[in-house]
Amino acid sequence: MTTITLVQGDITREHADAIVNAANSSLLGGGGVDGAIHRRGGPEILEECRRLRASHYGKGLATGRAVATTAGALDARWVIHTVGPRFSHEEDRSELLASCYRESLRVADELGARKVAFPAVSTGIYGWPLDDGARIAVETVRRAGAAVEEVRFVLFDDRAYEAFAAQLR
Structure with missing residues (x-):
């Protein structure tokens, strides 16, 4: 069973x-978590993303999917890029958000990863309500049946931490 921890x-x-x-579909870096990972991880991540774009992902990575690259200078072996959905009041995109977590865990299992750190996908610039995003994230990880030993949600601020903590209670 996968242990869920919050940080x-x-x-x-x-x-x-x-x-x-929490990548954008281009896989070529951006703002928020995506930009921070590319900046700190260094050019190796971008180089590998460019190779992916030149081969299997010419049109970019689809929303809800995941793919791995090197982690460059990060204290990890891999970065698993997933594209979260933008929140919409007109269309229920919850399944796409859940797919980000399931697909990331599937890729992690394929890689043999034991400890995986997740951000709160789509709850920043993509506008997903934090409480609902936390609910979907925690429920999906609990139900995924992944071989990953620990999922660590790394949350940027008090508000995000409390939203995820409420889902674990």
């Missing part, structure tokens, strides 16, 4: 087998 802090400072990146 408040900077995901780029985590020690894990794999760090999940």
Whole structure:
């Protein structure tokens, strides 16, 4: 069974087998978590992302999917990039958000990762309500049946930490 732990802090400072990146579909870096991971991880991550774009992901990575690259200078072996959905009041995209967590754990299992650090996917610039994002994240990880030993949610601030803590109670 996968243990879920919470940490408040900077995901780029985590020690894990794999760090999940809330990427944009281009895989070429961006703002928020994505930009921070690319900056701290260094050019090796971007180089590998460019190779992925030139081969299997010419149109980018689809929302809800995940793919791994090197972690570069991060204290991890891999970065698992996943593209979260933008929140919509008109369309229920909950399944796409859940897919980000399931697909990331599937990739982690394929890699043999034991400890995986996740951000709160889609709850930043993509506008997903934090409480609902936390609910989907925790429920999905609990139900995934992954071989990963520990999922660590690395949360940026008090508000995010409390939203996830409420889901674990």
